[in-house]
Amino acid sequence: MPEVRSPILELQGITKSFGGVEALRGVDFALHAGEIHGLVGENGAGKSTLMKIIAGVHTEFSGRFLIDGKETHFRSARDAHAAGIAMVHQELSVAPDLTVAENVFLGNQPTNALGLVQWRRMAREAGEQLARFGIDVDPMTRLGDLPIGLQQLIEIARVLFSGARIVILDEPTSALSPPEVERLFATLRRLREEGAAIVFISHFIEDILLVSDTVTVFRNGRKVAETASAATSKGALIEAMIGRGGEALEHSYTDDLMLPQSSDSAVILKVDQLSLSRSLKDVSFEARAGEVLGIYGFMGCGQQELSRILFGKLKPDGGTLAVEGEPKTFASTAAARRAGVALVPESRRDMLFHQEPVYKNVSISILDRISSLLLKPTQERDIARRQVEQLQIRPPVVGLDLGMLSGGNQQKVALAKWLTYPPKLLVLCEPTRGMDVGAKNDVINIVRDLRARGLAIIVLSTEPETVLSLADRILVLKRGALVREFKNEPVSKDRLLEAA
Amino acid sequence: MASSETAFAEAHRARGLAPFLRSQMRNIAPFLTLIFLSAFFAFASPSFATLDNLGNILTQVSVTGIIAVGLTFVILCAEIDLSIASIANVTGIAVAYFTLQESYVNIANVPLPGAVAIVLSILLCALLGLVNALGLTVIGIPSFIMTLAMMQIAAGISALLVRGQIAYKVPGLITTLGSGSVSGIPWIVIVAAIMLLGGHLVLTYTRFGRYVYMVGGNREAAEYSGLNVKLILGAVMVISAVCSGIGGMLGVAHFGSAQQNEFDTYLLDSIAAVVVGGTSLFGGRGGIGNTIVGLFVLGVLNNGLDHVNIDSFLKILIRGLILLAALIINVYAQRLREKAAE
Numbered sequence: 001m002p003e004v005r006s007p008i009l010e011l012q013g014i015t016k017s018f019g020g021v022e023a024l025r026g027v028d029f030a031l032h033a034g035e036i037h038g039l040v041g042e043n044g045a046g047k048s049t050l051m052k053i054i055a056g057v058h059t060e061f062s063g064r065f066l067i068d069g070k071e072t073h074f075r076s077a078r079d080a081h082a083a084g085i086a087m088v089h090q091e092l093s094v095a096p097d098l099t100v101a102e103n104v105f106l107g108n109q110p111t112n113a114l115g116l117v118q119w120r121r122m123a124r125e126a127g128e129q130l131a132r133f134g135i136d137v138d139p140m141t142r143l144g145d146l147p148i149g150l151q152q153l154i155e156i157a158r159v160l161f162s163g164a165r166i167v168i169l170d171e172p173t174s175a176l177s178p179p180e181v182e183r184l185f186a187t188l189r190r191l192r193e194e195g196a197a198i199v200f201i202s203h204f205i206e207d208i209l210l211v212s213d214t215v216t217v218f219r220n221g222r223k224v225a226e227t228a229s230a231a232t233s234k235g236a237l238i239e240a241m242i243g244r245g246g247e248a249l250e251h252s253y254t255d256d257l258m259l260p261q262s263s264d265s266a267v268i269l270k271v272d273q274l275s276l277s278r279s280l281k282d283v284s285f286e287a288r289a290g291e292v293l294g295i296y297g298f299m300g301c302g303q304q305e306l307s308r309i310l311f312g313k314l315k316p317d318g319g320t321l322a323v324e325g326e327p328k329t330f331a332s333t334a335a336a337r338r339a340g341v342a343l344v345p346e347s348r349r350d351m352l353f354h355q356e357p358v359y360k361n362v363s364i365s366i367l368d369r370i371s372s373l374l375l376k377p378t379q380e381r382d383i384a385r386r387q388v389e390q391l392q393i394r395p396p397v398v399g400l401d402l403g404m405l406s407g408g409n410q411q412k413v414a415l416a417k418w419l420t421y422p423p424k425l426l427v428l429c430e431p432t433r434g435m436d437v438g439a440k441n442d443v444i445n446i447v448r449d450l451r452a453r454g455l456a457i458i459v460l461s462t463e464p465e466t467v468l469s470l471a472d473r474i475l476v477l478k479r480g481a482l483v484r485e486f487k488n489e490p491v492s493k494d495r496l497l498e499a500a
Numbered sequence: 501m502a503s504s505e506t507a508f509a510e511a512h513r514a515r516g517l518a519p520f521l522r523s524q525m526r527n528i529a530p531f532l533t534l535i536f537l538s539a540f541f542a543f544a545s546p547s548f549a550t551l552d553n554l555g556n557i558l559t560q561v562s563v564t565g566i567i568a569v570g571l572t573f574v575i576l577c578a579e580i581d582l583s584i585a586s587i588a589n590v591t592g593i594a595v596a597y598f599t600l601q602e603s604y605v606n607i608a609n610v611p612l613p614g615a616v617a618i619v620l621s622i623l624l625c626a627l628l629g630l631v632n633a634l635g636l637t638v639i640g641i642p643s644f645i646m647t648l649a650m651m652q653i654a655a656g657i658s659a660l661l662v663r664g665q666i667a668y669k670v671p672g673l674i675t676t677l678g679s680g681s682v683s684g685i686p687w688i689v690i691v692a693a694i695m696l697l698g699g700h701l702v703l704t705y706t707r708f709g710r711y712v713y714m715v716g717g718n719r720e721a722a723e724y725s726g727l728n729v730k731l732i733l734g735a736v737m738v739i740s741a742v743c744s745g746i747g748g749m750l751g752v753a754h755f756g757s758a759q760q761n762e763f764d765t766y767l768l769d770s771i772a773a774v775v776v777g778g779t780s781l782f783g784g785r786g787g788i789g790n791t792i793v794g795l796f797v798l799g800v801l802n803n804g805l806d807h808v809n810i811d812s813f814l815k816i817l818i819r820g821l822i823l824l825a826a827l828i829i830n831v832y833a834q835r836l837r838e839k840a841a842e
Contacts, residue, residue: 313723337726351724353717355784364714365725367707374705417725 006069007032008197009054009085009166014063016049023049024061025221031166031197036188038208038229039201041218041241047201050218051168054199055087056080086164090171090299094155096144101126103143104158132190133157134183148278149176156184160191167191168199171299173207177278177479185211203298203500205234219243238494256490260472265289267325268456269310269341269425274319279305281481283319287425287456292447294471295460296496302480303460304346307429310458311343312336323424337365340424342417346433348410351417354403358393358413359384361402365417387416391446408439415446425456432466444469464493476500526778526785526833530793530826533776537797541804548807555686561799562692563588563751565792567770569699570743572791573736575774576703576716578783579643581740583632585767586654587625588748589760593658595621595674595749596667596758607665614671622745628654629741633734643737651767658760667758670749678753688750695743700788712736716783772819773798776826778833797822 007030016024024046031037039047052058053065056074065072067083074080094103101119102109104126110118126139135153143151156172173181188198188211202208208215209229217225217240225240269287274280279302287293297303308314310321312330321328323339330336336343342365345351353361362384363370370379384398391412393405402413411431418426431447432440447470451457459470467474474486476499484499521528542549567584574581597609598617612620628650635646670678677687703709711732715722723729747766752758777794779786801822805815 311724311726332728332730333723333726334728334731342726343724345724349721351721353714353721353784355717356714360710360714364710364722364727367710371707373707375707375710 008068010064010066010069011050011054012064012066014050014053014061014065016053016058016061023221024053026063027218027221027223029216029223031199033165033195033197034192035214036192036198036200036212038212038215039199039218040203040205040208040215040237045218045241046221047218048170049221051087051170051199051201054080054166055085055168057087081164084163084165085168086159086162086166087168088156088159088170088172092148092152092155094143094151096142096151098143099123099140100130100137100143100146100154101139103154104129104139104161106158129161130154130157133160133187149180152176153180153184157187160187160196165195166197166199168201170201171203172200173202173204181207205237205497208237209234217241234498235494238497241497242493256492256495257468258490259474259487262473262487263288263291265291265454268323269458270322270325271310272320272322274306274309274316274321276302276305276309276314276316276480279480280309280316281479283477283480283482285475285482287458289424289456290451290454291473292451292457292459292471294467294474295458295477296464296467296474297462297477297500299462301462301477301500303462303477304429306477307343307345307427307458307460310336310425310427311341313343337423341427342423342425343427344414344418344429344431346430348407348414351414352402352410355401357399358388358402358405359398361413362387362398362416362420366421369421383420384416387419390419391416392442408442411439411443412446415443419446419450422450422453422455425458426450427458427460429460430462430466431459431470433461433463440469464496467496468493525836526780526830527790529829529833530776530778530790530797533822533826534793534797534800537800537804541800541807545804545807548804553803553807555689557796557799557803558689559686560803561773561795562686562688563747563754564766564769564773564798565692565795566695566747566750567744567766568773568791568795569695569788570736570740571770572699572774572779572786572788573703573712574643574740575771575779575781576712576783576786577733577736578716578719578781579636579733579736580771581632581643581647581737581744582767583628583647583650583654584740584744584770585763585765586651586658587628587741587744588751588766589763590628590654590658590661590748591621591625591745592670592748592752592762593661593667593758593760594624596670596752597661599667599669599671601667601669605665605667605669607662607667609661609667614673617671618674618749621749622742625741625745625748626738629738630734632741633737636737637730637734655760662758662760664760668756670753670758674749674753676753678750679756688754691746691750695746696788696792699743703787708732708735713784716780716785718784769798772823772826775830776823778830780833781827781830794826797826 009031011027011029014024014027015022027050029050041047049058053061056077056079059075072083095106101123105122110121112118123139130137133153135150135157137146137150143154152172153176156169160167172184176184192198200208200212212229215227215229215232215237216223217237219241266289267286268289272284274283283306295303305314309316312333312335323341328339330339359381363380370376381398388396388398393409393412402410405413432443447457459467461467468491474491475482476484476496478500547553567588571581571584595617597607598612598620600611601607601609632647632650635641636643677691680687703712711727715727715729715732719729748763751763755762773794774791775781775794776797777786777790777792779790801819805818
């Protein structure tokens with residue numbers, strides 16, 4: 001597709017490091033008018049960093065940056081915007097309390113001579129713009145009343161119609177339903193005809209192959225391949241993404257890994273037809289004692305919602321939950337805890353008390369087991385000391401404020417909360433995210449030890465390595481639905497990515 | 501294990517006094533304020549630093565102290581209760597309403613035995629607290645708005661009960677506790693001391709007290725630890741209302757009358773006592789010890805300004821400025837603490 005003409009955007013030898021760690025190493029990248037350019041790579045491969053450089057978010061880097069052949073240096077996102085570059089970030093950034101029309105015109109509402117907003121004109125023009133996108137909503141409805149997918153489409157529409165000639169879309173389809181994805185693609189194609197250049201980042205390789213003209217693959221901060229979409233396949237792209245031959249220091253899980261014979265121990269958790277508005281659709285599975293069940297899926301696939309439902313923090317719209325055969329509807333997280341369910345969420349900040357000492361963090365969820373009315377601080381400290389010793393938490397001082405511990409040690413404290421009186425079911429979200437190799441191995445050993453003690457464990461992660469290193473059985477969650485189960489069979493990173 | 505722990509603790513201490521003082525700023529600053537104010541008034545007026553006057557100050561802060569016990573629980577949970585003064589007022593009026601008044605008091609009241617009157621009044625304030633609790637937790641109205649509405653509701657009930665009249669009689673027990681004394685010490689001071697002590701023991705030594713601090717420290721984490729956060733928030737709202745009710749009943753006996761708008765100044769005084777004492781408005785830090793220091797700061801300030809014979813209109817302004825200074829310290833202390841934790 002790319003014809004022989006000069007690119008509107010050209011990057012040469014871009015290198016960018018964060019605190020000594022190189023996120024991009026000598027990357028060349030060119031973008032032409034009338035092109036949709038797909039970008040793939042694992043988390044942390046450098047795609048987002050490169051896009052943030054283009055959008056003027058990161059301003060410190062080395063290498064050449066040319067627009068229309070002229071060397072340019074953006075000092076802020078505002079500069080990039082003025083040069084006709086717009087970006088839709090992965091996280092929704094809309095104003096849910098304003099109307100649809102106000103969101104479409106955010107920051108540049110049409111005004112009359114007195115500086116008053118021309119509401120009628122704004123509503124009419126917003127309606128026209130959205131109609132071009134195939135969105136038929138009353139521009140005067142409150143945006144927050146619309147479904148999330150539609151909100152995201154409106155945000156994308158705002159950026160697409162802002163007059164930008166270079167549009168960057170970071171994971172735009174994760175919250176969209178198939179017909180909405182179709183609508184988005186139709187609009188992207190139309191904009192391409194009008195001469196815009198579009199960068200499209202996605203984990204969904206089928207989407208990339210479907211809509212883009214060119215695909216670039218990133219791995220470990222390097223551009224490893226650039227090819228016409230028509231000339232490649234999903235398998236080839238996945239292979240380029242994860243690489244053979246082990247560039248990584250850790251176990252790369254590129255080779256097949258045999259999952260063990262499925263266990264027939266007692267069913268601890270039975271989930272049947274669970275659904276939650278747009279996040280989960282008819283999810284059914286079982287978790288057994290002495291088994292680690294891995295649930296893998298991309299960001300936004302509904303994992304987070306699923307874990308919150310299991311711990312009573314979210315209420316499902318439909319479906320049932322049973323713990324050891326007993327149907328449960330958790331009115332609160334306290335009810336879930338009493339039923340023997342424990343959760344370690346992906347964010348440590350969410351479950352730890354940074355201004356309190358380590359021992360209070362460890363004892364908080366078991367206080368009712370050790371004291372009925374009066375606290376027993378000596379016993380609390382003893383329990384915490386045992387956990388600190390067992391999990392090798394450093395420094396081994398239970399009276400220290402939690403905030404003074406390193407991230408990996410905080411994650412161990414988050415686990416330690418549940419270990420003195422082990423639950424029946426332990427739900428772990430991203431248990432090793434952001435940890436160094438040593439701490440990761442520690443956590444893996446803790447989980448294996450708990451499995452040996454007969455707990456049912458569910459590990460939810462967006463990183464294939466995490467699931468592969470821990471799970472005995474793996475479910476793949478895609479856009480809120482379970483699409484594949486791996487059990488008693490060989491599995492590898494590309495097989496997981498292929499399924500998701 | 502133990503030896504390495506001590507070694508580390510020593511190494512930690514060796515980091516110096518300054519970081520420690522910075523992290524303790526919220527406790528130290530109110531105490532310094534108290535010492536400074538006391539010294540100032542002792543110099544400025546010979547009648548200030550006397551044993552008699554200490555008794556005065558204690559008596560003057562007693563009703564505020566009783567109300568502030570419950571409010572401390574609420575603020576530790578990072579919530580607020582604006583209905584405390586109104587609930588104090590309506591409870592004081594209720595206990596008089598259920599007591600036989602002299603014939604010249606023109607209130608269509610319902611005379612009951614003293615014990616019944618007291619129990620009914622406490623039930624009334626507990627019920628109002630429960631409404632606050634349900635509004636906050638079940639419906640999800642922010643406490644600021646919910647208790648603002650309750651402030652009006654309680655004032656409305658007060659108005660309906662007394663209809664602009666003044667009642668004087670309250671049950672004997674209340675009269676004794678509110679205005680009597682034992683071997684020279686006013687009962688109301690003893691009650692306030694007992695309630696403050698009780699509040700302190702609950703917050704420091706019970707499981708519930710720990711939950712209050714943890715919910716205030718990080719509500720999300722408390723929920724992820726499997727605590728019933730709504731139950732704890734509901735409980736502190738009821739505790740606050742009951743403490744206010746007790747303060748209201750004894751206050752009515754102390755003042756010698758029950759009437760509309762009698763407790764209006766106690767709303768600001770109680771909040772000021774808790775916050776000036778150094779309990780964090782963001783929750784999770786502080787306690788009854790801080791509230792006691794705060795009560796003394798306010799008590800010394802109010803009493804001392806009378807002793808130096810200052811323009812009574814200026815007095816209001818000075819109180820406002822002191823409160824502002826305390827708020828600045830409160831917010832600043834939180835920031836220092838967060839910095840120290842990083």
